[in-house]
Amino acid sequence: MILRTSGPSPFGRKVVMAAHILGLVDQIKIVPADTTDPSDSLRLENPLGKIPVLILEDGTTLYDSRVILDYLDHRAGGGVIIPTGESRFAVLKMMALADGVLDACILQVYEKRFRPEDRREVGWVAYQAEKVKRALTWLESNALPSLSGKPDGGAITLAAALGYLDLRFEGLWRNDHPKLVAWLRDFAKAVPSYDLTETPKS
Template sequence: MPVLRSSPPSPFGRKIKIAAHVLGLMERITVEPTDTKDPADTIRSQNPLGKIPALVLDDGTVLYDSRVIAEYLDWLAGGGQILPEGEARFPVLRLQALADGIMDAGILQIYEARFRPEERRHAEWVAYQADKVARALATLEADPPARVAPHSVPDLGQIALACALGYLDLRFAGAWRADHPKLVAWLDAFEAAVPAFDKTRPVG
């Protein structure tokens, strides 16, 4: 059985868990908690970058990062489920890239505070990352992606965006919500249509 190395707060790990749920694959995957800060954790030998998520296949092959793992899961489920075929694929990949960028920029802000002593923190760097998030949210608010219909399979871009907004709720107290009502409505619709979003909700 494949093993997903992840951590509950990781938005990229959550993206893979939601993808596995909606593809009907979650029962075929074991989730193994991972501490990327621990030099003794095997994640560093499984993924040379020491990053999560990583998917350890039955033959020992390890897939990383979340984009590769998601594509593998879609293939495993028969293809064309969360990643459309043909030209329709590219808007989904673009939305995923934007959502992944929000997650990256959010994580970098958290890391600056978590791993640097206060006297060495770089306020301009944090502002630079925050501005990325602000521009991405403004772009999405102006032209929100299609809402996920009940009982339908979300695409990978929609999954990634839901995880990005969920991460902003978790780490930034949902401050994004005040100025982005269309995205709030979009996320509410996603949560109502995709039970896996609540099942994978991190608590810390």
């Protein structure tokens, strides 16, 4: 399999961590993708032009990261990082929450990347930042994904989201969320691919 992604992408990081956890990483070759380059074959592989994309042995492409996690879980036998049965939905919800945090983070990053300073909208950035803040507050006072046994898709996605807050938002979330900080420390201890996939702050 080929994975089109880029190092700092938190959605790509989810996939790489999942591949490690599922014992599939040796079957995947990473081919870096540039979402801003129209000549990159990425837009043929995914018309949305988004990463990550997984290209299977027969040329089939799969996206987005949630679908790829589901597929890799299937390749590993099924029910490993995404449970079947009743416990499934808490995991899927955690994945959706952490993905939602990432979406709100990325819109804040894009505000700077796509617009000159005088056309940035303070209210929009605050609106996205509030989503992140409410989600972190909720997480801090609710049960976090278990780290006994293999981490599930919710744990992987949450770790990717917190790692992205470290990378792009100066880790400020750490000041007010001791339980989440401890959880991420335990995740990194239990999942060596977390440190392995970390993007150095430039």
